[in-house]
Amino acid sequence: MKLEIKNLSKTYANGVHALKGVNLEINTGMFGLLGPNGAGKSSLMRTLATLQEPDTGSITFGEIDVLKQKDEVRKLLGYLPQEFGVYPKISAEVLLDHLAVLKGVTKRSERKELVASLLQKTNLYDSRKKNLGGFSGGMKQRFGIAQALLCDPKLIIVDEPTAGLDPAERNRFHNLLSELGENTVVILSTHIVDDVKELCTDMAIINKGEVLLKGNPIESIDTIKGKIWRKVIEKTELEDYKANYKVVSEKLISGKPIIHVYAESLPDASFESVAADLEDVYFAQIFGAEQGAVQEVVAV
Template sequence: MLFVAKHFKSHRPTLPSLDAPMELQIRGISKRYPNGVHALQDVSLTIPVGMYGLLGPNGAGKSTLMRILATLQDADAGTARLGDVDSDAAIDIGREPERVRQTLGYLPQEFGLYPHVSAEELLDHFALLKGITGRGARREVVEALLRQVNLWEVRRQKLGGYSGGMKQRFGVAVALVGSPKLMIVDEPTAGLDPAERVRFLNLLGELGEHSVVILSTHIVEDVTELCTRFAIIDRGRILLESEPARAVADLRGRIWRRVVSKPELATLEREAAVISTRLLGGRTVVHVHGDGPPGAGFEPLEPDLEDVYFAAMAGHVGARAAPRAGAA
């Protein structure tokens, strides 16, 4: 979170018009690190106003993409534009970092805080850096945001005494300063208890009514509950981009379930398209992808977004999938 103090200045560049069409257009973004790792490979997405989920395992490239969009890292190739992308008023994220930062809310996976400063004091400082110069206006913003994230009663407590969940909620408050038009949250529910998680997801849902909100996570449930569109990324490439309900519907009739023994599992993994296994009550439950049951004892299963995720990662749907027999 300390990047805000380093980069933001207390002036307001021209921001996207609230009445103009708002979307984030990403075209051909690539990033290769000096050690040879291709963190991103030709990533292209169009993200409209609303909640957008970016799903992938650790090391998939999610955080690299988020840092590029937050102007903390440069891409090797490609562009990203925010606003009415068909007009000259759109922000070029790579070339206009100051404009981006004035309309950006960013909650990274890990961030530092000043331990000897209170939440009220530090949030007031961030509001000033975001261009809210009037003391009365800042007081209103600080109170509203701290109440929103349920920290108002502990506003004068030093941040060093906050729990992990409280620090995460304070990070949310900082990210919300200035009513951002682009909100980036990287693994946001880490460290939150169930009640805090629900509160936080509700906050993001409200913001998504008027802003582009990107939720980068490996938790499928967060995307299922909140996002209108999503993408799956692995090894720097987009494997699938869709609406959650559409992706699940496309998989209907092709997921099969059975409880198996360990010896049966080893054989099945050699002979069928196993996408996931889990222990349930001491027994191994296996999900298999296929146009028909892979053997006796399998029953059809109504898929969910987790099945979509595992099927895409295994190469049975999306960019890695081979064409189905009889497909045009």
């Protein structure tokens, strides 16, 4: 099944224009929605999950009108929001069983088998009797995925799922998500570039409610190949470089800033060429949208 989003817009009562004419076509597999905090990702996810209404636009999932047939969508939906709360004094097994009832699994033996299977899949079976209040952040996220997988959903939405996880938990989460994308539409909303690079075959970059880019991550990197240049500078020089070059990213190594600059050719002999990666694409798009300077890097 294919998810199609057309001309979706949303302005909140406080005047924030969260979505501005968003158009996306999302097929089976892992789709990454990449953008900084406040870009509109969560607004789009809540709309897709039937939790809020847009001002304009349409969404279809196969033959289903998402905005008009909410109950039909919810039967096919698995959703892990950015802020996922649990009842701290209830065990994982009991709460997952309760959620299965709410999903319409009324036969006790069927629920027992389903709950055990999902807890095994998310590596929580040995902790099934433990109260959720004693779970680590990574374990709670894995429980969140378990509840999102109830009743074999055809559309799964996960919003910032790896934020705050340690590297080991993040790797476990990646392995779990990669399995889900084989036969399902899985939308991964994140501000972590590596999550998209490692998991997704298709992606979009969104900022200030607008889609800046949609495409395959590897193909997107190819479009700026040979146009990213690196230089180690002094901290005191950073603002001057930002004023005179298209600095798309900066990071500290051993206390010194290393800048990446977008340019069609070598800026000067003090720079060196560096292999572009998805982070360069991401920051070039964000920089271009905010400065009007490098919007030609990757066409939407």
